[in-house]
Amino acid sequence: MAGTLVADLEKRFRGGPTVRATLELPATPGRVxxxxxxxxxxxxxxxxxxxxxxxxxHGRILFHGEPWCDTPARLFLPPQQRRVGFLFQDYALFPHLTAEQNVQYGLGELTATARRERSCSLFQLLHLEGLEGRRPRELSGGQQQRVALARALAIRPRLLLLDEPLSALDAPSREQLRGELRRLLRELGVPTVVVTHDRLEALALGDDLVAMEGGRVCQVGPVADVFNHPSELAVARMTGIETVLPGTVVKREAGLATVEVGPHHLVALEPSHEGSAVFVCLRAEDVTLGPPEAAPTSARNRLPCTVVSLSPEGALVRVALDAGFPLVARVTRFSTEELGLAEGRALTATFKAPSVRLVPRP
Ligand SMILES: Nc1ncnc2c1ncn2[C@@H]1O[C@H](COP(=O)(O)OP(=O)(O)OP(=O)(O)O)[C@@H](O)[C@H]1O
Incomplete structure (x- = not known):
């Protein structure tokens, strides 16, 4: 129980949905x-x-073994007793208070000197020196975010909770602050839970991932595990797998599975689950394109296909293909030119067995 956050809860909204969550997460210093x-x-x-x-x-929440909520025992600790720092989506800074007053707001029990010392060290830590006297409207989005973070940290929280911490920023700032926030959270050494619907943000910020959909937890695990081994279709979709095809496992041998998909047999790593009905999930980045007469490679899967459409995406191009079923690849602009990609062009698509994720199909 030490070093973990355990929750098993059900929250009902009158006339609305019920949210259920069962999760156990490492909650060690700096872990996100x-x-x-x-x-x-x-x-x-x-x-x-x-x-x-x-x-x-209904439910229980335990932080490092300490009950914060236990509905059968009628126990419910209020936020200040849990000592959590909360960063709201819109930062919720008091507009009439200066940055320094905002940060000191929850520190009423300290002497004025202690309050000043606490906020001074946070302004240093978050590179906000010189902005103490500014009101929120006189700060940039990124500065407001850091002031809000300083306020959440001022109470010396045991757990930091951030709701979409970058959503109030424009796209370029979001990109820049993503990495900065990650470094900061590591440095702060407080276990943190972050809410995001953004895939890149989840990858950039998280050590562990709780994948949720429709009011339930679908999968919990280290970020890379969940992205690489989605346990169900909903997780495959939310982690950005574009090719999802119904298939049937027709053979399991030597750690490999042969899966019938439309007119083809694909080779994948043997899944740990039983049952032959599967969804074959493939990331666009894992598909390599070459000319129809391309020489064999180590990739187990080679499919003749034709280009259906090309959509530029910055430095990359999304290529929709027809391989007897719809298939998506993502390649660089350079490769697009080199291969002379155009609608109707015949190609060979290749991908390795470990790139093919098999998810049980109900
Ligand atoms: N106070 C409320 N009353 C009724 N329904 C609510 C209330 N708060 C949330 N809900 C509903 O509960 C469900 C979960 O909402 P929640 O805000 O937790 O989702 P979310 O994953 O954080 O979404 P988003 O990314 O849009 O913020 C939604 O269907 C929402 O409409």
Whole structure:
């Protein structure tokens, strides 16, 4: 129990959905867990229950073995007793207070000197020196975010909870601050739970991932495990796998599975689950394109296909293909030119067996 955050809760909204979450996460210094999923998945609801801002109808929350919520025992600790730092989506800074006053707001129990010392060290840590006297409207989006983070940290929280911390920023700032926030969270040494619906943000910020959809937790695990081995179709979709095809496992041998998909037999690593009905999931980045007469490579899967459409995406091009079933590849502009890609062009698509993820099909 030490070093973990355990939650098993159910929150019902009158006339609305029920959000259920069962999860156990490492909560060690600097470790970041991401609640990830599409809009309406229930991420914010879980975060608010962890904070003590919402009260679940049923459930338990244990932080390092200490009960924060236990509905059968009628136990519910308010946020200040949990000592959690909460960063709201819109930062919720008091507009009439200066940055320094905002940061010192929750420190009423300290002497004025101690309050000043605490906020001074946070302004240094978050590179906000010189901005103490500014009001929120006189700060940039990134500066507001850091002031809000300083306020959340001022109480010396045991757990930091961040709701979409970058969503209030424009795209270029978001990209820049993603890496900065990650470094900062590591440095701060406080276990953190972050809500995001953004795939890149989840990858950049998280050590652990809780994938949610439709008010339930679909999968929990280290970020790379969840992205590489989605346990179900909903997780495959939310982690950005574009090719999802119904298939049937027709052979299992020597750690490999042969899967019938449309007119083809594909080779994948043998899945740990039983059952032959599967979804074959393939990332566009894992598909290599070459001329029809391309020489064999180590890739187990080679499919003749034709180009259906090309869509530029910055330095890359998304290539929709017809291989007897729809297949998506993503290649550089350079490769597009070199291969002379155009609608109707015949090609060979190749991908390795470990790139083919098999997810059980109900
Ligand atoms: N106070 C409320 N009353 C009724 N329904 C609510 C309330 N708060 C949330 N919900 C509903 O509960 C579900 C989960 O909402 P929640 O805000 O937790 O989702 P989310 O994953 O954080 O979504 P988003 O990414 O859009 O913020 C949604 O269907 C939402 O409409």
């Amino acid at each position: 867990a991401v609640l990830f999923g599409p809009s309406g998945a229930g991420k914010t609801t879980v975060l608010r229950c962890l904070a003590g801002l919402d009260r679940p109808e």
